[in-house]
Amino acid sequence: xxxxxxxxxxxxxxxxxxxxxxxxxxxxxxxxxxxxxxxxxxxxxxxxxxxxxxxxxxxxxxxxxxxxxxxxxxxxxxxxxxxxxxxxxxxxxxxxxxxxxxxxxxxxxxxxxxxxxxxxxxxxxxxxxxxxxxxxxxxxxxxxxxxxxxxxxxxxxxxxxxxxxxxxxxxxxxxxxxxxxxxxxxxxxxxxxxxxxxxxxxxxxxxxxxxxxxxxxxxxxxxxxxxxxxxxxxxxxxxxxxxxxxx
Amino acid sequence: xxxxxxxxxxxxxxxxxxxxxxxxxxxxxxxxxxxxxxxxxxxxxxxxxxxxxxxxxxxxxxxxxxxxxxxxxxxxxxxxxxxxxxxxxxxxxxxxxxxxxxxxxxxxxxxxxxxxxxxxxxxxxxxxxxxxxxxxxxxxxxxxxxxxxxxxxxxxxxxxxxxxxxxxxxxxxxxxxxxxxxxxxxxxxxxxxxxxxxxxxxxxxxxxxxxxxxxxxxxxxxxxxxxxxxxxxxxxxxxxxxxxxxxxxxxxxxxxxxxxxxxxxxxxxxxxxxxxxxxxxxxxxxxxxxxxxxxxxxxxxxxxxxxxxxxxx
Numbered sequence: 001x002x003x004x005x006x007x008x009x010x011x012x013x014x015x016x017x018x019x020x021x022x023x024x025x026x027x028x029x030x031x032x033x034x035x036x037x038x039x040x041x042x043x044x045x046x047x048x049x050x051x052x053x054x055x056x057x058x059x060x061x062x063x064x065x066x067x068x069x070x071x072x073x074x075x076x077x078x079x080x081x082x083x084x085x086x087x088x089x090x091x092x093x094x095x096x097x098x099x100x101x102x103x104x105x106x107x108x109x110x111x112x113x114x115x116x117x118x119x120x121x122x123x124x125x126x127x128x129x130x131x132x133x134x135x136x137x138x139x140x141x142x143x144x145x146x147x148x149x150x151x152x153x154x155x156x157x158x159x160x161x162x163x164x165x166x167x168x169x170x171x172x173x174x175x176x177x178x179x180x181x182x183x184x185x186x187x188x189x190x191x192x193x194x195x196x197x198x199x200x201x202x203x204x205x206x207x208x209x210x211x212x213x214x215x216x217x218x219x220x221x222x223x224x225x226x227x228x229x230x231x232x233x234x235x236x237x238x239x240x241x242x243x244x245x246x247x
Numbered sequence: 248x249x250x251x252x253x254x255x256x257x258x259x260x261x262x263x264x265x266x267x268x269x270x271x272x273x274x275x276x277x278x279x280x281x282x283x284x285x286x287x288x289x290x291x292x293x294x295x296x297x298x299x300x301x302x303x304x305x306x307x308x309x310x311x312x313x314x315x316x317x318x319x320x321x322x323x324x325x326x327x328x329x330x331x332x333x334x335x336x337x338x339x340x341x342x343x344x345x346x347x348x349x350x351x352x353x354x355x356x357x358x359x360x361x362x363x364x365x366x367x368x369x370x371x372x373x374x375x376x377x378x379x380x381x382x383x384x385x386x387x388x389x390x391x392x393x394x395x396x397x398x399x400x401x402x403x404x405x406x407x408x409x410x411x412x413x414x415x416x417x418x419x420x421x422x423x424x425x426x427x428x429x430x431x432x433x434x435x436x437x438x439x440x441x442x443x444x445x446x447x448x449x450x451x452x453x454x455x456x457x458x459x460x461x462x463x464x465x466x467x468x469x470x471x472x473x474x475x476x477x478x479x480x481x482x483x484x485x486x487x488x489x490x491x492x493x494x495x496x497x498x499x500x501x502x503x504x505x506x507x508x509x510x511x512x513x514x515x516x517x518x519x520x521x522x523x524x525x526x527x528x529x530x531x532x533x534x535x536x537x538x539x540x541x542x543x544x545x546x547x548x549x550x551x552x553x554x555x556x557x558x559x560x
């Protein structure tokens with residue numbers, strides 16, 4: 001309990017190492033989430049919307065990559081950025097961009113697969129309606145995205161959650177360097193390895209609280225802007241993920 | 248929709264229950280200790296009966312055959328313990344369960360009662376551990392040397408130094424990258440002692456990289472950055488980093504690395520396997536084990552990785 005109080009008071013001490021770690025964690029997660037969404041959602045929409053040869057194969061590959069072990073994603077990026085790797089001259093290993101890259105490799109397939117599933121579940125309905133209303137292809141696409149907004153939002157949360165809680169890849173390519181690449185998860189790992197189990201748990205709780213606050217803010221904003229009741233949004237998205245298999 | 252709500256409710260209940268259990272487990276450390284002692288006394292009674300039985304049938308089946316050894320990565324990852332394990336088990340009948348972590352965490356497992364015997368290398372922490380009653384006695388029994396490894400061309404000129412403190416000064420003066428474990432391990436503590444002896448406070452300086460990692464990951468990082476680091480010889484020789492780094496200073500007087508064994512005190516944790524711990528300590532300091540340890544690494548690296556302390560022989 002003392003450790004928890006200590007952790008929270010450190011969190012709100014400007015200039016403390018913990019506040020720096022939290023800021024870096026948020027920075028990393030924001031970049032990873034945005035980049036993998038920007039890449040993953042359009043790809044997912046294409047895969048989900050259009051019929052083409054090899055679609056089943058692509059869906060299978062995406063579903064497999066959704067379970068990509070973080071350490072493997074980290075290793076791949078490590079080999080590419082290593083001194084002896086193809087991009088070694090960029091000297092990106094053990095930096096924030098390296099961590100974001102590894103996470104993008106890890107998260108993009110998840111975003112892509114989930115959005116493909118969400119889109120393909122609802123696409124035939126929207127297409128029928130749009131056809132009936134005589135909408136252009138462009139309007140139809142916008143309409144489709146609008147109909148999927150709650151699913152897409154929850155995909156964003158999944159991406160963010162995966163990023164903020166991930167340890168294997170960032171440990172490997174970030175190196176857990178103090179003041180430079182140490183994030184919450186690698187700090188928890190370090191405290192555990194140092195035998196400070198209680199403080200490690202306290203840091204974990206801090207991380208969960210931060211996640212909770214961010215999720216709440218995002219959901220509240222979404223409620224305000226679109227008037228969608230979030231419980232329904234969440235349920236719909238779960239239903240979309242579990243029910244409509246899009247294959 | 249309705250079904251998924253029920254499932255979620257169920258899940259939430261399960262999680263809440265798990266969390267509650269977890270909190271209870273955390274807060275009642277002393278409570279669990281006392282209940283452990285109660286169960287231990289009944290166990291002791293049954294084990295006494297079992298051991299008298301065992302003595303008559305086979306010498307090599309102890310009442311509680313599982314021995315939990317908490318050790319540092321340098322002992323386990325260098326292959327020493329896996330190398331000794333089969334012989335120890337055949338000789339004593341105990342089964343070793345080895346966990347390895349940095350010395351800080353390895354000692355912590357002794358404090359939480361999750362080990363029977365420690366094999367670690369950080370004198371100050373070991374003494375503190377014994378003084379606070381967790382350990383029976385600190386038994387130093389073997390040593391090796393830390394080495395400073397760095398880039399092939401040794402830009403800081405460490406090879407010309409005679410002591411580790413001088414070498415660290417040379418690294419600091421040249422501004423070359425130094426990668427620190429930063430994980431409160433025995434190696435990390437030794438490194439900080441050397442900085443202190445050199446009169447330098449490297450914390451926060453530009454060239455000083457605090458990696459917060461185990462020896463293997465730290466060596467990888469030193470190799471990637473082409474920097475210097477302090478390591479135990481065994482881990483370095485068994486790591487791929489040796490392909491792009493070399494030993495620039497080894498076996499200096501201030502780089503001796505002493506390993507000790509500590510049996511966990513049965514007064515603090517009555518259910519630990521004190522008989523097993525004593526058997527382990529006795530065996531490790533025996534003539535046979537000494538010979539095995541002195542031979543270890545000679546075939547592969549051309550030199551032993553660990554040396555027996557004279558006093559322990």
